[in-house]
Amino acid sequence: MEQKFPLPSFIEETAKQKVQLSEDAWNTKDPLKVSKNYAVNTEWHIVGTIIKTRVEVKNFLIEKWNNEFDFKLKKKLSVFTDHVIAGHFEYEYQNNEGQWYRASGNEICEYDTNGLIRRRYTSIIDEKIEASERRL
Template sequence: MEQKPPLPPFNLINAKQKVQMAEDAWNTRNPEIVSKAYTLDSEWRNRSTFLNGREEIVKFLTKKWEDEHQYKLKKELWAFTDNHIAVRFEYEFHNSDGQWFRAYGNENWEFDENGLMRKRYASINDVPIQESERRLK
């Protein structure tokens, strides 16, 4: 059975660890690495896009990082319970035209007993910024 420690139920220490692990994985910008944190049938809402399963996650992230250059993400634990974690995050990237953006958002995560994320619901807003306004490098 595939496991991704730390496993629920979460406490402050391992919830923060889970958030840091997610941040580290996303900052690799490698869809295969990121997808390993999710169940095979994981359910996502990312903005107005709905996905199901690792295969769709990999396709989605591959396209995302083809369009979002120099992507850099920071996540912060917001709240947690037994098998749920809520995070706030921001990330920065530029598009192919060189326009920089900062995206702000919140995610709600639900984990199975093996520590794999079975649900991820993300609400995200983008703000155009100047390159000189970047905070994440």
């Protein structure tokens, strides 16, 4: 049975660990590694798009990171319950033309008993920035 520790039920310490592990995985820019944090039948709502499987998560991330360079992400825990973690994130990247962007938003992740994300709801706002405005 596939599991991703720490497992629910979350307490503050394990919720913070889960957020940090997620941040670390995303900063590898490895679509396979990141997608393994999601249940096989995950459901991810992201800015008008619904992704329904782990394979779709992986494919989404492949396309994303083929167009985003120098990607760097920071996540922060906001609140949690026994199976849900909500937080804020911010990341910066350059596109194919060299334009820098900062994206920020909120996410709510619902975990199954094996510590995999079964549902993720994400809102994101992208803004153009100058290289001198980078924070990450």
